[in-house]
Amino acid sequence: xxxxxxxxxxxxxxxxxxxxxxxxxxxxxxxxxxxxxxxxxxxxxxxxxxxxxxxxxxxxxxxxxxxxxxxxxxxxxxxxxxxxxxxxxxxxxxxxxxxxxxxxxxxxxxxxxxx
Numbered sequence: 001x002x003x004x005x006x007x008x009x010x011x012x013x014x015x016x017x018x019x020x021x022x023x024x025x026x027x028x029x030x031x032x033x034x035x036x037x038x039x040x041x042x043x044x045x046x047x048x049x050x051x052x053x054x055x056x057x058x059x060x061x062x063x064x065x066x067x068x069x070x071x072x073x074x075x076x077x078x079x080x081x082x083x084x085x086x087x088x089x090x091x092x093x094x095x096x097x098x099x100x101x102x103x104x105x106x107x108x109x110x111x112x113x114x115x
Contacts, residue, residue, distance in 0.1 A: 001016075001034075001035070001036055001037075001038050001044070001061065001062065001063050001064075002034070002035045002060075002061070002062040002063075002064075003016070003025075003033065003034045003035070003046065003059065003060070003061055003062075004032075004033050004059070004060040004062075005032040005033065005048070005057060005058075005059050005060075006032075006057060006058045006059075006060075007032075007050075007051075007055055007056065007057040007058075008055055008056065009051060009053075009055060010032060011050070011051035011055075012032070012048060012049065012050050012051065012055065012057040013027065013029075013030040013031060013032055013048075013049045014027070014031055014032065014034055014046065014047065014048065014049075014059075015027030015046070015047035015049065016034065016036075016044060016045070016046055016047070017044065017045040017047070018038075018039065018040055018042070018044060019040050019041075019042030019043055019044065020040070021045075024036065024039075024044075027047050027049050030049075038063075046059070046061065062089075062091075064091070064093075065078070065080075090104065090106070092104065
């Protein structure tokens with residue numbers, strides 16, 4: 001999960017709690033960005049702590065789906081149902097930030113897109 005908090009005064013901060021209520025990111029740290037591999041399946045709580053004044057903020061949350069290839073293969077297929085009324089971002093991040101060649105096919109009923 002990647003969390004990115006932006007506010008005009010950079011004083012809106014984050015806290016994160018796992019499904020059991022344990023602290024993953026202590027709000028006292030006053031962090032505005034955080035990245036971690038989630039240890040459990042379930043509902044996580046993201047706490048947003050503001051400053052002394054009312055202000056706007058933008059919180060970006062990215063939860064990646066890790067795609068692993070079976071040993072000896074170079075491709076995999078996975079499916080899911082997504083709402084049709086929003087934008088989606090697909091990021092390809094290879095291990096160790098190495099440079100790799102890849103192709104990605106995204107299919108939507110009624111059309112197909114090759115990236």
